Amino acid sequence: MTGAQWPTEGPNKDQVKEMYMSLKTTLLATAIALAATAQAARAEDSFKIGSALGLTGYAATGDRNWRDGLQLAADALNAKGGILGRKVEIIVEDNRSQPQDAVVAYRKMLSSDQVNAFDSGCVSAGNMAAASFVARAQVPMLLCSILPQKPEEQAWAFSFLPPPTFEIDARYGYLRDRTQIRKVGLLIDPTPYSQLMKGFATRLAPQYGLEIVAEETYKPDDSDVNVQLGRMNAAGAGAVVKLGQGGSTVTVAKNIRQLGLDKMVLMASTDDGGIFKSASEVLGDRFYFIGSAVQFGDAGPSEKAANADKSNGAAKAAIDAFLTPWVAKYGDRDTGQASRAYDSVMLLAKAATAANSVAGPAIKDAIERVGAYNGAGAVYDFSDKQHVGITKNPYFVGQFVNGRPTVSK
Amino acid sequence: MPDLIQLAQALVNGVGVGLVYGLVGIGFCVIYNASGIVNFAQGVFVMLGGMLAHTLLTRAGLPMPVAAVLATVIVAAIGVAIQLLVVSPMWQRGTSMFAIILATLAVQIMIERITILSLGDQPRTYDNFTPGGPLRLGPITIDYQLFWVLGGGALMVAALWLFFTRTRIGRALRACSQNAEAAALLGIPVGRMLLLSFALSAALGSAAGILITPTQYTAYSIDGPFGVNGFIAAIIGGFGSAPGALAGGILLGAAQAVAVVLFGAGYRNVAALVIMLLVLLLFPSGVFNATRSKA
Structure with missing residues (x-):
């Protein structure tokens, strides 16, 4: 029987190894190139x-x-x-x-x-x-x-x-223009933002005719701030200006009520509306917060927009x-x-x-x-x-x- | 020199919070006694109690007593589910205790995430059980809710004592804590006792959460601080001793309050950790166990 003859001398072991390595390298290079292309395409x-x-x-x-x-x-x-x-x-x-x-x-x-x-x-x-x-x-x-x-x-x-100073300006301005409160206590958490606000709050108080009678610190997960509030009350603070965010605002409101501080008001830092609502349910009209125009009004987008600035169409x-x-x-x-x-x-x-x-x-x-x-x-x-x-x-x-x-x- | 009125006021409030730590600590002990497991998901039960009670109050419109009971039952069921789905399979395969304890930590994180997704991330609270107040004793004020915390705590501790000393199931649970193998040989179903311990522990945590929420807020994230402080309370009392954990919790709450008055708010946790280290160094089996053994 005649037919195609298989070569009698095939590649030797080294040649096979070399071919295998070459194939492996080629496949690897192709895979890397494909991956890089895919990544570049994604990017x-x-x-x-x-x-x-x-x-x-x-x-x-x-x-x-x-x-x-x-x-x-x-x-x-x-x-x-x-x-x-x-x-x-x-x-x-x-x-x-x-x-x-x-x-x-x-x-x-x-x-x-x-x-x-x-x-x-x-x-x-x-x-x-x-x-x-x-x-x-x-x-x-x-x-x-x-x-x-x-x-x-x-x-x-x-x-x-x-800027943190805007928070302070808004609250201090309100205290000066709309209330008789002239002595305030600062309640400060350890975050860099609050520490920055603390500096402004201390420096700006005299410009608004306010006196800082107490500076107290707290941690956001503290279960109560009764001691700090007690000190503020003893120092004659009529308002607590809270410098810090989170659920602790609700705790502070609760503690003010628990201590029977019936005249003390709480002014919260900028935060989420849900937290404000909870604190407001505790302290009623003794709770104040700050927010931008978009956070006020409840009838819908247009009313909120109208709060911003009626003359500013943009x-x-x-x-x-x-x-x-x-x-x-x-x-x-x-x-x-x-x-x-x-x-x-x-x-x-x-x-x-x-x-x-x-x-x-x-x-x-x-x-x-x-x-x-x-x-x-x-x-x-x-x-x-x-x-x-x-x-x-x-x-x-x-x-x-x-x-x-x-x-x- | 600290103001004595402030100190007294702080102690009053510290005892209230400490009692909640104590209840969480008892929860640790109940499971530990039945199985040797330190359940790091314990703080989650406190969080779930408050969150579910709030949800049932506000969304389902249920009255507070019904919401409280229902929330406690649901949390107890969650405790049972943890035991059945996570602890029991590992226990039966002979997994090391270390791995089971780590699994409870994973459960804590998982439940936190589920809570965020299902109930939201907003802090929430509800009113005191008794409106009005606070009670004024001269310059000291006591919030009405504190009486609920104290009364509820005392009632739960008394009920637990009766359960462990006067009922067959309670005695069986104690037998498991003494020697689980011997208890099994005597025909006590150790597996069921473990299930019961998780239910009991979860219910205790839930009740603590329901009681404390009116004095502060609850959110998915409060489990960490309560879990850690409850754990320290259990260590102070001698891990495994329910009365010790309760006393440890009250001691811890009072110590934290005094630390805030004397040194400032930043020292609240420092005080807790210093006390824990001192107890571990000087009274490895707990302050109250050491006192009892010396007596």
Whole structure:
């Protein structure tokens, strides 16, 4: 039988090994190339915004609102084609309201997700802890919190939080103009934001004709602050100005009532409307809070917009643009932080579009050149020298009347 | 020199919070005695008690007594579910005690997350059981709810004492704590006793949560502080001793209150940890066990 002859001399062992290694190398290289291409394609497809948020821990209530505000803005942008044709993707990492967890979250989003920008929540210590390496990576940080401390870190950070002094101005102004209270006690938590406010609160008091008669500290998870309130009362304080967020505001309200301090009023820091409502149910008209226009009124977007500034059509339009989908999706959930989160993404989109680039340095420069921007939560005016965007005090002092947040007259 | 009125006022409030720590501590002891397991999900029961009572009050519109009883029953059922679904399978496979204890920690985190998703992240509270107040004794004020905490706590401790000393099931549970193998040889169903211990422990935690919520707030995150302080209370009392845990809790609450008056709010937890370290160093079997053995 004749037929095809198999070669009598096949490749030797070394040749087989060499061929196998060559094939393996080729396959590996192909796999790496495919993976890199896929990753590049993914990166090309989306504009990634990383967000380190305290979804659990003391900042959870506010930071969850921040997250939902970011997503609402991303959805609105994606409905119109995204940013520069790229789909906006919000990448969220829970920092458990702890700085050390925030650092891990930031590093993961930088190295694994390769985000285009950060837009993070209100855990100021966490944002500060990550600021140095984020700045070195030249990725802009848009923040719910105060700015980091070093100038080289501040250059890459943009704060969407009203400056702490505005909180103090609003409350002190109200005490001076609308009450007879002239002696106040400060109740301060250990977060950097509260410590910063403490400095302003101490310095500004004399300008408003107020005297700080007691400065007491507490921890956000303390089960009571009776001792601190007792000291304030003994010192003659007529109002407790609380510098700090979270459920502790409810505890303070409860303790004021438990101690029978029938004339003492509580003025809370900026926070979530749900917390304000709970505290208000305890203290009634002795509980005051501060909020921006978007948080007041209850009849619907238009009424809230009207609270902002009737002469400012742009502000009204911005509030309507945010509130209509927000109310449709989340009902009467608080809008204070969510509105600023929404604004931050919209401003980021505007900057990236103006820069026609998704590169960090280009976006940073563009944010500094956007100029006055009418948002739902406030008006923002960033520049190369001004990285705290809110320069006009957006706060009103409010109370709950018939279960509704109302600007206190 | 601290203001004595402030000190007295702080002690009054500290005893109230301490009693809740004590009840949580007893919850630790009940499970530990029946099984040797330290259930790190104990603080979760306190949180669930307050959260569920609030939900039943506000969403279902139930009156407080019904809401409280129902919340306690639900939390006890959750305790049973933890035992059946997590502890029991590991126990039967002979998993190390260390792994079971870690599993209870995982359960705590899981229940926290489920609570956020199902009941929300907002802090909440409800009114004192008795409206009005506070009671004024000269410069000292006592919130009416404190009487409910003290009375409820005393009632639960008395009921537990009767249960453990006067009922067959209670004695069987104590037998398990003395020697589980011997108890099994005597025909005591050790597995069921373990189930009962989880139910009892969860119910205690829930009742503590329901009682304390009107004095502060409740939220998914309060389980941590109550769990830790309840654990310290149990250590002070000698882990496993229910009366010791109760006394340990009251001592801890009072010590924290005094620390705040003398040194400031930042020293509340420092005081708790210093006491725990001292007890571990000087009285490894607990302050009250040591006192009793010396006597």
